[in-house]
Amino acid sequence: MTTVQKIKDIEDEMDKTQKNKATSYHLGLLKAKLAKLRRELIAPSGGGGGGGGVGFDVARTGIASVGFVGFPSVGKSTLMSKLTGTHSEVAAYEFTTLTTVPGTVKVHGAPIQILDLPGIIEGANDNRGRGRQVIAVARTCNLIFIVLDVLKPLGDKKLIESELEGFGIRLNKKPPAILVRKKEKGGINISNTVPLTNLDMEGIKAILSEYRINNCDVAIRQPDATPDDLIDVIEGNRVYIPAVYVLNKIDAISIEELDLLYKIPNSVPVSSREWMNIDELIETMWEALDLVRVYTKPRGQAPDYNQPVVLRRGRSSIEDFCNSIHKEIAKQLKYAIVWGASAKHSRGQKVGLDHVLEDEDVVTIVKK
Numbered sequence: 001m002t003t004v005q006k007i008k009d010i011e012d013e014m015d016k017t018q019k020n021k022a023t024s025y026h027l028g029l030l031k032a033k034l035a036k037l038r039r040e041l042i043a044p045s046g047g048g049g050g051g052g053g054v055g056f057d058v059a060r061t062g063i064a065s066v067g068f069v070g071f072p073s074v075g076k077s078t079l080m081s082k083l084t085g086t087h088s089e090v091a092a093y094e095f096t097t098l099t100t101v102p103g104t105v106k107v108h109g110a111p112i113q114i115l116d117l118p119g120i121i122e123g124a125n126d127n128r129g130r131g132r133q134v135i136a137v138a139r140t141c142n143l144i145f146i147v148l149d150v151l152k153p154l155g156d157k158k159l160i161e162s163e164l165e166g167f168g169i170r171l172n173k174k175p176p177a178i179l180v181r182k183k184e185k186g187g188i189n190i191s192n193t194v195p196l197t198n199l200d201m202e203g204i205k206a207i208l209s210e211y212r213i214n215n216c217d218v219a220i221r222q223p224d225a226t227p228d229d230l231i232d233v234i235e236g237n238r239v240y241i242p243a244v245y246v247l248n249k250i251d252a253i254s255i256e257e258l259d260l261l262y263k264i265p266n267s268v269p270v271s272s273r274e275w276m277n278i279d280e281l282i283e284t285m286w287e288a289l290d291l292v293r294v295y296t297k298p299r300g301q302a303p304d305y306n307q308p309v310v311l312r313r314g315r316s317s318i319e320d321f322c323n324s325i326h327k328e329i330a331k332q333l334k335y336a337i338v339w340g341a342s343a344k345h346s347r348g349q350k351v352g353l354d355h356v357l358e359d360e361d362v363v364t365i366v367k368k
Ligand SMILES: Nc1nc2c(ncn2[C@@H]2O[C@H](COP(=O)(O)OP(=O)(O)OP(=O)(O)O)[C@@H](O)[C@H]2O)c(=O)[nH]1
Pocket: 070, 071, 072, 073, 074, 075, 076, 077, 078, 079, 089, 090, 091, 092, 093, 094, 095, 096, 097, 098, 117, 118, 119, 120, 248, 249, 250, 251, 252, 270, 271, 272, 273, 274
């Protein structure tokens, strides 16, 4: 039996199994088995897997990258070309784009790399089409634009999501607040700081046993944690990436139809070809990227608002700020003065290397 058939069998059995207390253990086992098979499926039998393959790996530039994922001919290249001014072939036939095409767009002073990708088809993680390479690139992006054709958005949305999920990409989700610490002995210890709604002891035990984990501490701090969350933590190779649903070709539908589309969370309706609502799309991109702009103020002078130093959230300390200007600066720092949201007061706060900056802060570096 092939892995794909085995997966299908388990999915069928899960569909047939009623979800209740008595079946928690059984369902937990099935879910863990399924996760292991899916891993087998995407693990490369020869060459790469995580890597892109010829033409898929492109040089990364800019502070963050946005990957365009979608079925063929939904308008990915039309959008990317107009957004960045970089040429990427557009045509009415499917699979016009055959490789990663990079471009750059400057948003609020920050250069953002845009990666136009080939269309994917259902069964991408079964390596049909170029799905595997496309999704491998998507896995390394800071934001994914899932581009949908408004004439068939909902069905396509589900399919694309499940292709990405199959590759360990978790969209618009935080890593689960679950800790699994394996030990040499002592059996299994499960503790939860919150009442659990989707996970019970039987289910947890089944999953651990399927992974042959006999000694460990499990600490759960998330009330709605699911068996899949636990499996994600055990598997450990998941990536958590924000996604925006770009509903393209709104020029082809009526206002009434458009009203319904607005109900899809994290979505922006646009027309790439007619350049409709692109401003909202860019603003949404900016917010989803969650970048931190820092303006430099030389001592005794006005801040330079034209050339922000752009940092990523979580890597926005004074040290990160110094390093992004020049490797030596952090060593020479006596202290920094900060104005803005991260500062305790408006007079300018004296801070050290580990101070965390916020978007639009102003910084003066004082050297030793
Ligand atoms: N009506 C309408 N047509 C569009 C829009 N954007 C793109 N198209 C058309 O859709 C077709 C496919 O556009 P592409 O940009 O090549 O689509 P793609 O997603 O890059 O396609 P592949 O690279 O083949 O996956 C072309 O005929 C475009 O002119 C839009 O906003 N409205």
